[in-house]
Amino acid sequence: MPLVTTDPRFPLLAGPTPLRRLDRLEARLGCGPIYLKRDDFMEIGLGGNKLRSLEFWLGAALAEGADVVLVAGGPMSNLCRLTAAAAGIAGLDCVIFHNVAPGPEHNRTSFPNRIFGAELRFLGDVDEDRRAALVEEAAAALRAQGRRPYIVGDAVTGALGYVEAAGELHAQSRALPAPLRHVFLAGSMGPTEAGFIFGNAMLGHPFEVHLVSVEYGQAELAARIARICGDLAVHTGFAMPDLDAPGLHYHMGQLGPGYARPTPAAEAALLTLARSEGILLEHVYTAKTFAGFLDCVHNGVIPAGEPACMVHTGGTASLFAQFHLFRSFPEVEM
Ligand SMILES: Cc1ncc(COP(=O)(O)O)c(C=O)c1O
Numbered sequence: 272m273p274l275v276t277t278d279p280r281f282p283l284l285a286g287p288t289p290l291r292r293l294d295r296l297e298a299r300l301g302c303g304p305i306y307l308k309r310d311d312f313m314e315i316g317l318g319g320n321k322l323r324s325l326e327f328w329l330g331a332a333l334a335e336g337a338d339v340v341l342v343a344g345g346p347m348s349n350l351c352r353l354t355a356a357a358a359g360i361a362g363l364d365c366v367i368f369h370n371v372a373p374g375p376e377h378n379r380t381s382f383p384n385r386i387f388g389a390e391l392r393f394l395g396d397v398d399e400d401r402r403a404a405l406v407e408e409a410a411a412a413l414r415a416q417g418r419r420p421y422i423v424g425d426a427v428t429g430a431l432g433y434v435e436a437a438g439e440l441h442a443q444s445r446a447l448p449a450p451l452r453h454v455f456l457a458g459s460m461g462p463t464e465a466g467f468i469f470g471n472a473m474l475g476h477p478f479e480v481h482l483v484s485v486e487y488g489q490a491e492l493a494a495r496i497a498r499i500c501g502d503l504a505v506h507t508g509f510a511m512p513d514l515d516a517p518g519l520h521y522h523m524g525q526l527g528p529g530y531a532r533p534t535p536a537a538e539a540a541l542l543t544l545a546r547s548e549g550i551l552l553e554h555v556y557t558a559k560t561f562a563g564f565l566d567c568v569h570n571g572v573i574p575a576g577e578p579a580c581m582v583h584t585g586g587t588a589s590l591f592a593q594f595h596l597f598r599s600f601p602e603v604e605m
Contacts, residue, residue: 274438274473275431275507279330283322283357285314290443290580296547302568304578306451307550308440311557311585316356316387319349319585320463323432325357328423332363337421339364341410343402346371346380347589354423355387363421365389366409370402380592427502430466434503437470440580441477451478453579455567457560458482458492458521463584465499468519472512481520483563485556486530489521522567525559533596536562542599550583553590554597557583 289309297303311318332340340363342354351367358365367384371377373393381391394405410420444451454471456464464482471478484492497514504511527534537558544550544561552558564581567573594603 274434274470278327278428278431279334280326281329281333281357281361283313283315283326283329283360287439287443288312288318290440290447293544293548296544299543299547300565300569302575304449304576305564305568306578306580307548308436308443308454308580308582310436311551311583311587313585315360316353316383317585317588319353319587320433320582321350321353321429321585322357323436324429324462325353325423325432327428327431328354328421328425329357329361329363331425331428332421332423333361335421336419337363338419339366339413340421340423341366341368341406341413342423343368343370343406345369346377347592349586349589350423351381351389352383352387352588355384355389359388366392366420368392368394368402368406368409370394370397370399372396380589383588426460426462426465426499427506429462430469430499430503433463433466434470434473434507435466436582437467437474437478440582441474444477444578444580447578449578451580452577453481453567453573454478455481455483455560455564455579455581457556457584458484459486459556461492461495461499463582465496465503467582468496468512468514469500469503469507469509473509476518479518479520481522481563481567483522483560484526485559486526489523492521522563524566525563527559531555533598534559534562535598536566538598540565551587551590552583553586554593555589556586560584 291307293305310320313322340358342351344351346369355365367389372395413420468480533554540562541552541558573579
């Protein structure tokens with residue numbers, strides 16, 4: 272039963288993503304039960320968290336009669352790749368704005384976007400505010416030509432995908448021999464994790480939610496979550512969750528030198544999962560989150576025997592632009 276019923280939604284997921292028990296890893300580490308929610312395992316565009324958000328972004332775009340979607344991000348952005356893929360399915364044109372200068376390396380990284388039929392515009396090295404202003408200008412220019420653009424990225428609309436995901440995971444959890452108690456997610460810009468926290472509150476808090484920060488300090492991350500949850504409360508009419516109540520945990524120990532900067536713990540976690548379960552992570556989001564997950568499972572933050580799960584939010588495509596971030600393979604020329 273969907274939690275959010277009134278918002279327009281363009282279906283992109285074939286059904287619930289798998290909830291996979293990591294039993295080989297449990298045996299190797301002597302812990303468990305631990306699970307991965309495989310949101311990297313979807314049919315379209317190599318999958319990932321943004322596909323859940325795109326169900327609502329494209330739903331909104333189609334509801335307002337848009338004929339072209341605009342989206343901005345770096346050349347390896349998962350949001351851009353999945354928007355390009357999903358827009359094609361929805362019959363919408365897609366224009367992608369990369370805030371880098373054109374060049375062979377960025378062309379290679381952004382290549383899947385061309386395959387999906389998107390138009391690429393390279394803005395040069397501009398910050399996020401300038402990039403947003405340039406996208407607004409481009410939308411105005413398209414409107415002047417008689418087009419109907421929709422800019423992808425509204426945080427509340429995107430968060431609805433993870434309000435729903437909380438319900439999906441709850442249903443899967445209730446079918447387990449022992450239901451999940453702890454859920455780990457990357458802490459980043461906010462829509463994914465705020466949506467999940469909001470959905471969890473709507474369900475009556477079945478999960479303790481653990482955010483492993485991969486981008487911001489705790490105050491900034493918490494402020495983002497609070498802002499989006501507040502806007503979700505207005506949007507849905509459900510009460511604002513108490514974000515200071517026990518049951519929401521911030522883990523700040525995996526950020527290392529900063530966003531998209533690798534850490535030895537994340538690399539070790541990535542190799543551990545790949546070599547025990549055959550599942551790939553990548554350096555920016557999921558390897559650090561998995562490192563935080565394993566650390567908590569190992570060090571008793573998660574009491575022994577309490578079922579715990581990490582949401583694998585995808586991003587695996589960007590692994591192939593991350594060779595230079597690895598320390599384990601000095602023999603490989605990058
Ligand atoms: C693979 C992956 N995981 C997690 C995130 C973080 O999601 P959010 O921006 O909603 O915090 C992103 C964002 O781009 C992502 O691409």
